[in-house]
Amino acid sequence: MLVGIVDGEIAGNCQIVFNHRHKTKHRASVAITIISKYWNLGIGTAMMQKMISLAKNQGIMQMELEFIEGNKRARALYEKMGFSIVAEKPNAILLKDGTLLKEYFMVKEL
Numbered sequence: 001m002l003v004g005i006v007d008g009e010i011a012g013n014c015q016i017v018f019n020h021r022h023k024t025k026h027r028a029s030v031a032i033t034i035i036s037k038y039w040n041l042g043i044g045t046a047m048m049q050k051m052i053s054l055a056k057n058q059g060i061m062q063m064e065l066e067f068i069e070g071n072k073r074a075r076a077l078y079e080k081m082g083f084s085i086v087a088e089k090p091n092a093i094l095l096k097d098g099t100l101l102k103e104y105f106m107v108k109e110l
Ligand SMILES: CC(C)(COP(=O)(O)OP(=O)(O)OC[C@H]1O[C@@H](n2cnc3c(N)ncnc32)[C@H](O)[C@@H]1OP(=O)(O)O)[C@@H](O)C(=O)NCCC(=O)NCCS
Pocket: 032, 033, 034, 035, 038, 039, 040, 041, 042, 043, 044, 045, 046, 066, 067, 068, 071, 072, 073, 074, 075, 076, 077, 080
């Protein structure tokens, strides 16, 4: 996990999870969250670049992540970093008002 700190305050974090089993050790999954007041400053881009660099150094062949339908900001960041949607899970999220949202799966080959 990497933590971003601005003026002593946590601005966000990200994590990359490596697999240790022989058949899946070529894959790594990533997640990222930035506190809203720090959005659109490039912190997410910098964190993604760092995780891609870490993955390359570990010999990872495929990076993976998920995002929820409607999260345009996340989708824009991930597509900019070279991730593509490969699958979707219907009805993954049920909101209080009854709205059902999909979860999208993305991968980036290194
Ligand atoms: C998604 C998230 C990590 C992006 O972090 P960030 O630090 O704002 O990212 P950056 O500033 O590096 O880049 C944001 C990009 O999204 C674009 N963007 C912002 N709002 C957008 C919108 N409504 N629609 C499309 N693109 C948008 C920006 O233009 C920028 O792209 P650019 O660099 O090509 O101009 C951050 O918004 C976040 O933490 N959101 C809440 C938690 C979350 O959704 N995490 C991901 C779960 S899958």
